Amino acid sequence: MDTGTVTADVSKLIGAMYDSACGTGDWPQLDSAGLNGQQWQELLPHLQRALFLQQRLREARLASHCAQAALDAMGAAVLVLDASLALRFATPAGHALHAAQLEHAAPPALVRAVRLVIASAGGAAQCQSLRLARKQQAPLAVTISPLADCQPSCALLIARDPTKTCTSVPALRQLFDLTQAEAQVGKALAQGATIEEIAAQGGISVNTVKTHLHHTYLKTDTRRQGELIALIHGATAHLAIVDA
Structure with a gap:
């Protein structure tokens, strides 16, 4: 392979680096045919620096997007x-x-x-x-x-807004391995409902609600309603999930 072919291959590589680092729309196009070997050597460190800065900017943008998503999820x-x-x-x-x-x-x-x-x-x-x-x-x-x-x-x-709960039935089911009915009882309790109100709203008996509550106590290692409510609020305080 002659020197001219090697120089042409190197110029293509550096030209691709230039396009990647600087973009094709914001900077003058690189006329690879008009640069000699010395000029390529002088240009290369600047392109390497541009590529490094571009990568840092991409990482910063990714971090920014992740932080924004985390804040939105709150x-x-x-x-x-x-x-x-x-x-x-x-x-x-x-x-x-x-x-x-x-x-x-x-x-x-x-x-x-x-x-x-x-x-x-x-x-x-x-x-x-x-x-x-x-x-x-x-x-x-x-x-x-x-x-x-x-x-x-x-x-x-x-x-x-302290009046808006982030408690989610799907989240409670996943966190504590609850059934749909158990998670619904837990959410209602966390929102301030009584056992009688939960029974009336769900069209079930008070004894059925108490049974779901007993199973929830066992699965969450709690013994009283106050403990269960505190656990639910603490476990889901960071969530901003709309119930399905």
Whole structure:
């Protein structure tokens, strides 16, 4: 194989690297026929660096997408606010909350809590919790914590509607190996229903509900309704699943 053929093969390889690193639409096309060996050598390190940076960007985008999916799965409004309560990041639910209640007139208690949390970021980090009032709806439960390694300093705000349960019958069945009926009883109890109400809603006897509840106690290693409800809330607190 002569030198010209080798140079042509190398130029094709580097040309492919160029297209991969820079894209074909955003950068000038590489005229491989017009470059000599010295120019190829000078270009190669820059292409290698571009490929490395491109890979890092892809990894960062993947991490960002994964984090966004995790936040969405929490079923909460998530916002990042600076000391002036300017919005730095928000999930879709966070954007809605900010537009509805924080953008124009944030409650003084929330302003104080955000600034206190941000001021504590340099020392012993402090978290704050408060209730955010809403018109004709139950208050939101809000937790505010410092956001590390953020410039300017910011606070992470997570707001949940305490009246909305994330308890899911399919999740309870999978977590504790419950039957459909047992999981439905467990969910109803976690939502505040009594045994009599569960029986009436399901069209079954109170004794049948008690039987399902007894089996659920055995499978979850609990003994009383309070223990079972606490276990269900703790096990499904991170879920935002709509029941099938």
